[in-house]
Amino acid sequence: MLKSNFSGFSLEVGTDEAGRGCLSGPVVAAAVILPKDFTHPFLNDSKQLSEKKREELRPFIEENAIAFGVSFVWQEEVDKINVLQASITGMHRAINALKITPEFIIIDGNKFRDYKEIPYKTIVKGDAKYLSIAAASVLAKTYRDDYMAKIHLEYPMYNWKKNKGYPTKEHRNGIREFGATKYHRKTFKLLPEQTKLKL
Numbered sequence: 001m002l003k004s005n006f007s008g009f010s011l012e013v014g015t016d017e018a019g020r021g022c023l024s025g026p027v028v029a030a031a032v033i034l035p036k037d038f039t040h041p042f043l044n045d046s047k048q049l050s051e052k053k054r055e056e057l058r059p060f061i062e063e064n065a066i067a068f069g070v071s072f073v074w075q076e077e078v079d080k081i082n083v084l085q086a087s088i089t090g091m092h093r094a095i096n097a098l099k100i101t102p103e104f105i106i107i108d109g110n111k112f113r114d115y116k117e118i119p120y121k122t123i124v125k126g127d128a129k130y131l132s133i134a135a136a137s138v139l140a141k142t143y144r145d146d147y148m149a150k151i152h153l154e155y156p157m158y159n160w161k162k163n164k165g166y167p168t169k170e171h172r173n174g175i176r177e178f179g180a181t182k183y184h185r186k187t188f189k190l191l192p193e194q195t196k197l198k199l
Contacts, residue, residue: 002043002131004036006106006121011066013102014132015091016109018140020083022165023175023190024158024183025148026072027083029090030139031098031105033066034132043134045127051145058142061135068135069097070143079187088113094136108133155181 005012017029040060042053049057062068071093078086091107092115105112105120108127112120126133145164152161158174158181165171165183175190184190 002134003129004034004038004131006123006130007104007119009103010036011100011103012106012132013067013095013098013104014106014108014126014130014134014136015094016107016127016133016137016140017087017090018137018144019165020087021167023167023171023185023188024075024160024165024181025151026074026144027078027086027090028070028072028140028144028147029087029094030068030070030136030143031091031094031102032061032068032132032135032139033098033100033102034061034135035064035066038064038131043131043138045125045134045137047137047141048128049138054138054142054145057135057138061138065135067098067100068139069094070139071097072143072147075183075185078185082187083185084111087111106130106133108137151183155183 011033013031013033015031017027019027071090073086073090105118107122110122110124112122127137148160148164157178158171163171172191
């Protein structure tokens with residue numbers, strides 16, 4: 001059973017990101033403030049949910065949240081600042097996008113940077129412990145999956161619609177055969193045997 005609150009503040013925001021381990025595409029972060037009485041029978045860490053369930057949950061979360069924000073950190077910026085900084089930057093931007101200022105921030109993971117002067121707590125596996133982080137994980141994942149399905153139409157040979165840019169065998173075979181695209185993260189090891197890759 002996921003908990004509804006960590007801090008006791010009613011305007012507590014949960015934040016999470018998706019796409020850290022991907023070879024292509026953006027890191028997407030989301031921030032969600034839920035009302036105290038928010039419940040949904042299958043809201044859980046988005047990794048535990050089927051794509052269909054996540055897609056059902058997204059409009060429910062958006063309609064019932066007190067506030068939510070989503071941000072994209074594009075692959076060029078991921079390469080520039082590294083993926084950890086991209087995740088934290090994305091979470092900051094998602095909180096910036098909220099229409100109200102939260103009183104407390106709970107973060108999935110164990111790394112964060114001060115955001116304004118708002119107190120915060122990092123929670124390892126927070127998306128499986130707190131509703132607001134689980135909701136943020138669903139939004140981050142669905143917005144990112146939608147984007148990957150869109151760019152799949154431009155480069156179908158990597159099958160991003162299915163693998164979402166993660167380093168699957170099929171994705172790597174695509175890179176081996178066709179090289180990297182403008183959507184690939186140039187600082188990532190795109191192939192296990194990588195020495196020089198035509199970029």
